[in-house]
Amino acid sequence: MVKRKRTPVELKVRDLTEKIQVDGHDMPQWGPHTARFVDDINKEIIFYWLDDEDKYQLSILSLRTGVWSNETEKFKVIETPGSPLSSEIGGVGLPIHNAAADVFCRLAGYRVILLFGGYSGLPEDAASVPTSRLCIVNLDTFKWWDVDVPADLTPRLSARLVFVEDELYVFGGQGRAVRNTYSMARFDNRTHRWTWVVKDKAYPAHVPPLGFCGDAISVFGGKQILLMPGYQMARAKQETTNYTAASFILFDRTRRSFKKCNITGKFPSGVIGCDVFLAFSRGFLQGLDDTHTHPHPADGADRSGAAGATSCSVLMAVWKPCLKDERDLPELWLLDLSPNSNSPSTSRCLHYQEKFRNLGEEEDRMSLITAAVLVDRRIVILGTKQPVNEETKFGACLEIEFP
Secondary structure, eight states, X not given: OEEOOOOOOOOEEEEOGXXXXXXXXXXXXXXXXXXXXXXXXXXXXXXXXXOXXXXXXXXXXXXXXXXXXXXXXXXXXXXSTTSTTOEEEESSOOOOOSSOEEEEEEETTEEEEEEEOOBSSOTTOTTOOBOOOEEEEETTTTEEEEEOOOTTOOOOBSOEEEEETTEEEEEOXXXXXXXXXXXXXEEOTTTOOXXXXXXXXXXXXXXXXXXXXXXXXXXXXXXXXXXXXXXSSXXXXXOOBOOOGGGOEEEETTTTEEEEOOEEEOOOXXXXXXXXXXXXXXXXXXXXXXXXXXXXXXXXXXOHHHHHHHOEEEEEEEEEEOSSSSOEEEEEEEEEEOXXXXXXXXXXXXXXXXXXXXXXXXXXXXXXXXXXXXXXXXXXXXXXXXXXXXXXXOOEEEXXXXX
8 A cells, every 4th residue: 555645636616506597486494404416417416305394395506507396396296106096186286204214316317315204293283103114206207106015014203215236225213212234125127116125123132223314325336335324312402423433334235134233433523414425436526635556557657447446436425514603504424435455544634624614705604504416526515594493595606626
């Protein structure tokens, strides 16, 4: 291993606020019940959100045009899907997304959002109970429907979904207590039916409590899934998460086994939220600083493609309370994961929170940055430059381009 010397490269930061539509009904409101997804192919950011009338909305921001569109009214629900008596009903709105786990993926060639679990009713509904509901929202046909699930499948709140190679994994969450279990369902592209291969299987004893509202992401070409911890108690208590070397668990899809990551370095603490992205090759992150260590080919050849096939980097936008002002600002952390157990993975802070704080003129800076997504080689951050209240919308946008 030879330490490469390279000149640090600054991230390119652009204020896109003037190029993005910042008013109108199509824009989502800011709030804790907002889910967001990225369509890399179509360069779109998708928001699933609850409006001030307690109705779920689906808004899409096109990064090509800068225009928001609200697609909610186009959707119809399919009753008894797959049955000769199946019917479509319009005007019923979108399915409830209250503490449900979610994932954006492609299913049988369609763009869909999968929802699992969550409450049966809205946040203010006292009679609402946890469910094991699986719902498909098709963004291409504007239809949604419920999928039959086993009656004995455990209800979950705030679990984590990962969809890879037609397999849906459900990790953790909570019910009456934290769920230290996982389930897996397989989708048949020919029959469009789901088979639950694993139901509520307990984590092995060596797996630490992962809690709920944690993160999970497929790595190493989908062969493994990286699990990250969440909260261990009610969110209302303002709990934060402290990451350690033991916090990161790898799940092997072939063996269906769990193992701890051999990670060295520093780790974020006092975290109130985290957005996790997969950088598909190491070349994506080259130039962020000059402290990164890579294998150096003896013949001087470029091995970035080969390295990307056997290793991967995970970028974390970590949200912590900002002590110097009232804004929540992200800090960027990088996990370099090694597939070789003899070669440790590493964790390090990229130290960009201060740079985010000082972007733009003082009177024109974001007062809140609350949503970060990765599109190609860019992080798109949405926020507001106005005081935050119940009518706040995403009225500001930054684009951070990686070298």
